[in-house]
Amino acid sequence: MSPGAASASSAGRTVLVVGAGPAGLAAAKAARERGASVILLDSADATGGQYWRHLPAARPSANERALHHGWSTYTALHAELDRDPGCEIVLGAQVWAIEQFGAAPGATPDAAPGADGERTDAAAAAAPAPVAVHVLVGLPDGTARRGRTFRPDALVLATGAHDRTLPFPGWDLPGVFTAGAAQAFAKGERVALGERVVIAGAGPFLLPVAASVAATGAKVLGVYEASRAAALVRGWLPKPWQLVGAAKKGGELAGYVGSHLRHRIPYVTGRAVVAAHGTDRVEAVTIAEVDADWRSIPGTERRVVADAVCVSHGFTPRLELPIAAGCELTPERFVRIDEGQATSVPGVYAAGEITGIGGVDAALAEGEIAGHVAAGGSTRDADLAAAIGARRTFTGFAARIEAAHGIRPGWTSWLEDDTIVCRCEEVPYGRLRETREATCASGLRSMKLTTRAGLGICQGRVCGRTVEELIGAGGAPGALTVDGSPSTSATTDRRPIASPLRIGELAGRAPGDPGGPVDPHTITHRPSEKGHP
Amino acid sequence: MAARMMPSRHDPIRRRDETAIGISVDGEPIAGVEGQSIAGVVLARGRLAWRTTSAEGRPRGLFCGIGVCFDCIVTVNGERDVRACQRRASDGDVVETQHDELPEAAR
Numbered sequence: 001m002s003p004g005a006a007s008a009s010s011a012g013r014t015v016l017v018v019g020a021g022p023a024g025l026a027a028a029k030a031a032r033e034r035g036a037s038v039i040l041l042d043s044a045d046a047t048g049g050q051y052w053r054h055l056p057a058a059r060p061s062a063n064e065r066a067l068h069h070g071w072s073t074y075t076a077l078h079a080e081l082d083r084d085p086g087c088e089i090v091l092g093a094q095v096w097a098i099e100q101f102g103a104a105p106g107a108t109p110d111a112a113p114g115a116d117g118e119r120t121d122a123a124a125a126a127a128p129a130p131v132a133v134h135v136l137v138g139l140p141d142g143t144a145r146r147g148r149t150f151r152p153d154a155l156v157l158a159t160g161a162h163d164r165t166l167p168f169p170g171w172d173l174p175g176v177f178t179a180g181a182a183q184a185f186a187k188g189e190r191v192a193l194g195e196r197v198v199i200a201g202a203g204p205f206l207l208p209v210a211a212s213v214a215a216t217g218a219k220v221l222g223v224y225e226a227s228r229a230a231a232l233v234r235g236w237l238p239k240p241w242q243l244v245g246a247a248k249k250g251g252e253l254a255g256y257v258g259s260h261l262r263h264r265i266p267y268v269t270g271r272a273v274v275a276a277h278g279t280d281r282v283e284a285v286t287i288a289e290v291d292a293d294w295r296s297i298p299g300t301e302r303r304v305v306a307d308a309v310c311v312s313h314g315f316t317p318r319l320e321l322p323i324a325a326g327c328e329l330t331p332e333r334f335v336r337i338d339e340g341q342a343t344s345v346p347g348v349y350a351a352g353e354i355t356g357i358g359g360v361d362a363a364l365a366e367g368e369i370a371g372h373v374a375a376g377g378s379t380r381d382a383d384l385a386a387a388i389g390a391r392r393t394f395t396g397f398a399a400r401i402e403a404a405h406g407i408r409p410g411w412t413s414w415l416e417d418d419t420i421v422c423r424c425e426e427v428p429y430g431r432l433r434e435t436r437e438a439t440c441a442s443g444l445r446s447m448k449l450t451t452r453a454g455l456g457i458c459q460g461r462v463c464g465r466t467v468e469e470l471i472g473a474g475g476a477p478g479a480l481t482v483d484g485s486p487s488t489s490a491t492t493d494r495r496p497i498a499s500p501l502r503i504g505e506l507a508g509r510a511p512g513d514p515g516g517p518v519d520p521h522t523i524t525h526r527p528s529e530k531g532h533p
Numbered sequence: 534m535a536a537r538m539m540p541s542r543h544d545p546i547r548r549r550d551e552t553a554i555g556i557s558v559d560g561e562p563i564a565g566v567e568g569q570s571i572a573g574v575v576l577a578r579g580r581l582a583w584r585t586t587s588a589e590g591r592p593r594g595l596f597c598g599i600g601v602c603f604d605c606i607v608t609v610n611g612e613r614d615v616r617a618c619q620r621r622a623s624d625g626d627v628v629e630t631q632h633d634e635l636p637e638a639a640r
Contacts, residue, residue: 043600045621050599055548056621058568062547140600140619143612162601174582174594175535181598184618189573190539190548193595216539280592281535281581307535423596423604426588457603457614462596500603500614 015374016133016152017041018095018321021049022360023352024158025077026367027374028087031156033383034375037086039150041093041135043499047078049160050180051360053188067187067215069208070360090137094145096499097134098324100345128153129347131325136505143502154347154374157322157335158367161315161353165201166407167421167429167466168414170276170285171311179209179312192216194308198285200224200273201312202405204359207267209310211259220265221306224287226294226313227405228270235404272296274414276309285309295410313407316465317354320495332356333493340379341370349374356398365391412470421470422463424456429470436471444491447471454492457500464492538569538577554624558583558607565622572598572605572617583607583617585632606631 015031017024020042028040040047048054052074054064065071081087129152138145163178170176177193179201185191186209197218199210202225210223225232260267274296275286289300317334328336328344335343335350343350351366358366368387373379379388415421417430435450444467447453453467454460460467468491497506541548551566556574565574572595575583582592584606596604598618605617608629617628 044619056568059551059566060549061544062549064546066546141606141612141615142620162599163597172591172593174592177595178597178599178602181595181618184598185573185576185595189569189577190541190544190546191536191573191576192539193536193576195535195537215545217543423593423602426586426591457606458601462602 013037013153013376014039015154015156015371016150017156017158017371018133019049019158019160019352020044020047020089020091021158021160021352021363022051022074023160023363023367023370024049024156025074025081026364027156027158027349027351027371028081029077030368030371030377030387031154031375032081032084032087032371034372034377036154036375038081038371039088039090039152040081041090041095043092043094043140045091045140047081047089047091048074050162050184051363053184055188055190059190067212073364090135090148092139092145093135093137093148094140094499094501095133095135095321096497096501098321098498099132099134100324100326101130101132129155129325129345131155131345131348136501141500143504145505147505152347154349155325156341156349156351156367156370156374157325157327157343157354158350158352158363158370159318159321159354161317161357162461163312164314164316164407164465165311165462166313166411166414167419167463168272168274168276168311169416169419170278170282172420172423173276173278173282174280175278175282175307176276176309176311179206179310182213182308182310183209186212186216190216192218192308193310194218194306196221196306197308197310198222198224198273198287198304198306199310200226200271200285200287201314202226202407203312203314203401204405205312205315207260209312210265211263213310214259214263214265218308220263221304222266222268223260224271224273225267225269225405226272226290226408226411228290228292231292232269232404235400235402272411272414273309273311274301277303282307282309291410292408293410294408295413313411314405315353315357316461317357319354319493320459320498322348322350322354323494324496324498333491340373341366342373347374356395357401358394358398359401361390362394362397365394409469421466422451422453422456422460424458424462425452425454427451427453432467432470444468444471459495459500460492468492535579535581536576537579538573554622556622556624556626556628558628559630567622567624569622570618571607571609571615571620571622571626571628574622575617583630585630587633587635590632 013036015036015038017028017040028038031038133150135148136145163180165178198221206223210220214220272290273285274288276282277284284305286301288296322335325348326345330336334356335354341349349370351370352363365387415429419429582594584593593604596602600619606614607617609615
């Protein structure tokens with residue numbers, strides 16, 4: 001296909017990108033370069049996502065780049081999109097539902113992603129994404145948010161991931177935070193969450209968090225990585241030649257190591273925070289040695305005085321929007337994508353951490369590919385070669401991180417019967433265990449309804465996967481069953497209302513009906529409809 | 534002392550021109566700067582907890598810091614259930630902490 005023909009068929013296409021982190025920004029830029037109109041949504045009031053979380057414009061500084069990696073990549077992406085009249089950036093935009101309305105006319109099997117991942121311009125143009133995206137725009141959790149509904153030709157989902165923190169006794173005390181909170185408040189607020197800070201959990205993310213916390217002037221007492229050195233070697237050492245292309249990543253990690261040396265931060269493997277102590281706030285933690293399965297080893301406990309504990313054991317991809325759009329998941333519970341980042345739903349693409357926890361470089365490459373193909377391009381186009389190569393370079397990272405740092409089942413040895421598992425509904429581990437034993441209820445749904453675990457205001461985002469594992473519904477990820485029926489979507493990741501909203505907001509606008517007076521090929525903005533039939 | 538904001542004069546990124554604002558939390562005036570989240574203003578004063586849980590009456594404050602966990606919700610100018618880590622503080626904001634009692638039947 002000639003480039004001329006390609007851009008002709010891209011003209012007039014509209015690509016909606018959800019999430020303005022690295023993947024979403026790269027997708028928006030690539031889609032614009034293909035000539036599509038772009039709308040870029042983010043629920044925050046700034047672009048950058050969690051990776052490039054930064055101080056607001058009201059708090060200027062001379063050298064903010066010192067807090068970030070790849071800051072010039074971010075500022076260039078943002079500036080280009082911000083001044084581009086063909087890209088509308090909508091901030092404070094919370095997607096609360098994605099509605100499917102069946103296969104669009106012309107969405108023949110030929111238009112679906114081919115075996116080689118090729119999607120022709122003609123096929124893509126003939127099959128607008130069969131979804132409506134419902135959004136509330138305004139102040140976070142405000143009552144005066146404005147509703148908008150989009151029916152784009154293509155949708156790129158780049159919703160990212162959030163920390164997963166496993167429960168341990170005392171994790172509900174004030175002063176225990178996720179590592180992401182420490183990072184967000186160091187970069188986005190210049191707030192140190194404590195004076196004497198313990199950082200623990202698993203994964204390479206703990207290193208930049210420690211560096212950020214140290215750069216707020218707090219004393220980082222140590223970084224405690226649950227995985228043992230053997231696992232780290234298993235994950236990171238095989239096929240080291242694959243890492244050569246990822247030298248930039250090596251440089252980033254080397255930077256953190258340098259920061260750790262400067263701040264004299266110990267990095268200890270095979271250790272976990274197994275309890276936090278205090279009455280109304282954390283005053284100390286117990287750090288124990290753990291075995292290869294993360295089971296705490298009796299007799300190794302050591303009490304450390306600390307006023308802040310920042311703990312993350314990995315990341316949970318934000319899957320509610322891909323699930324709402326009808327996208328298939330992999331057995332590992334990421335969005336299934338093809339070579340062109342296309343999901344199983346025609347016209348819907350996914351990029352970044354929702355396809356695998358691969359880090360910023362993978363996200364940038366995936367975003368570029370997704371945006372390019374969503375705008376009608378092909379994975380064979382020459383201008384995509386660099387991104388395809390970069391994706392190949394960084395694609396092994398997710399597997400390496402999982403092999404080295406993946407959650408091991410022995411963590412449940414940290415739990416006491418009164419350890420809160422569901423923070424919202426204050427459900428202790430003992431109640432989950434007793435209910436499971438007394439009722440033989442192994443179905444996730446019935447366990448949730450009986451114990452209320454996972455039914456709180458966070459919609460199971462914090463405890464959902466933990467509850468699944470504790471009641472045995474998890475098992476092999478691919479074999480997840482809910483009330484007896486195998487399912488990859490009827491899990492705690494499934495949230496038909498993708499974000500909590502007020503009854504008044506729901507009553508004020510019924511979900512737009514597909515047969516309504518909306519041209520499916522144009523973006524529609526429907527400000528605060530009242531009395532929708 | 535626990536949580537605190539790095540003073541701008543010590544900050545290696547050289548912050549400048551921050552604008553002072555004031556909010557109140559349960560009637561107590563708290564000073565902050567424009568652009569801070571409500572959680573940021575409160576944490577910068579060393580206060581770690583502000584919500585009280587329904588079932589156990591336990592203190593909660595910031596946990597995830599990125600809008601996921603809803604532990605930090607407060608009432609802002611009469612609007613309930615606002616995530617303090619997501620809402621920027623505006624000069625004059627009246628913030629009330631939340632303690633939602635369980636319905637009688639649920640106790």
